[in-house]
Amino acid sequence: MIRPALDQIWQWLDQVPDPEIPVISVVDLGIVRDVAWKGDTLEVAVTPTYSGCPATSIISLDIETALRDRGIGDVSIRTQLSPAWTTDWLSDKGRARLEEYGIAPPQAAGGPDRCPHCGAEDVERISQFGSTPCKAQWRCRACLEPFDYFKCI
């Protein structure tokens, strides 16, 4: 059996979209922690974003499907809790794509630095929670548009 190189596998995984925020990949999100061959089995370590995030099981399924489509039949997905996921692991590419998509990327300051629609810095929080566990709701006071902010944890 041919075992594709790990670099190649990371590239394939970088094409698997996050099911709830499809503009970024599961690799951009920083939840794929390790990829390694154990004999003829490909072991992929995935960490959940939030412990109750319903997308977690879909993500594992999507990863498995994507790898099977590339001819890797023997895939084992391992859930890894530690170290706990942090938004520091979002890739720069992912952060840029989030903003283009209208979601303000996480900031260490605890809130978005600007509106992802018009770029104005005059923004206010509507709710600490949002449409998915990883987001909060904010609003721009300049263009008046509401937007999602990717919570910083």
Place this chain on the structure above:
Amino acid sequence: MDDTLFEFLLRQGDNTLVLGHRVSEWCGHAPVLEEDIALANTALDLIGQTRMWLGYAGEVEGKGRSADDLAYLRDAWDFRNLLMLERPNGDFGHTLLRQFLFDAFQVPHLKALEDSSDPRIAEIAAKSVKEATYHLERSRETVIALGDGTGESHARMQAALDLLWPYVGEMFLSDEVDTDMAQRGIAPDPASLRQTWDKTVTQALTDATLERPEGDFTHRGGKTGEMHTEHLGHMLATMQFLQRAYPGATW
């Protein structure tokens, strides 16, 4: 089987499960959409944490019971949650005040568990503490806003505080399970968390213009399973109905 470890894990998982279910009862009923979403998200975090605690509990027990089995197929007397968490939600302010009183305990508790001698517990705690910290931030702000709000909201928050106060002491009670956990470096003695809790709660109540009730009387029996309130059985009747009526149902 490690009986005390199993018992300890049930207590953790049952706290998050019962509170998570109670909070989820708000889904579709909260006063405004943003709060509805916030409550549903909080519930989701708590249920996710439950899966980790009860999943581990099932492994420690070694009888092949999954987190789902433990959640859906145990009766009221097998539950080990704090009495405060099984009580009905009351109004929105009461729900958020209960959340705050628990969050103010849970955050220092989880922080201490991050240093547990049991690596699996340390992992679960490290994952959960981020979510609990976020919950505390929100429940604290909401309690202050409602306490220091209108005459009506203030009166309701004070009434909720007076009602909940005789339940807070149970969080800090220690029994032989806690002593064993503390001796083995697995978990802190709950009594050691009281000072941090007092500081957080006193400050928030002051900011909320709420009066801290007097007296140290506490209801007890939820955490040990000795005696639950009548509310838990009703809650389980709803929560467990599907798995009881249609065993093993999946979709």
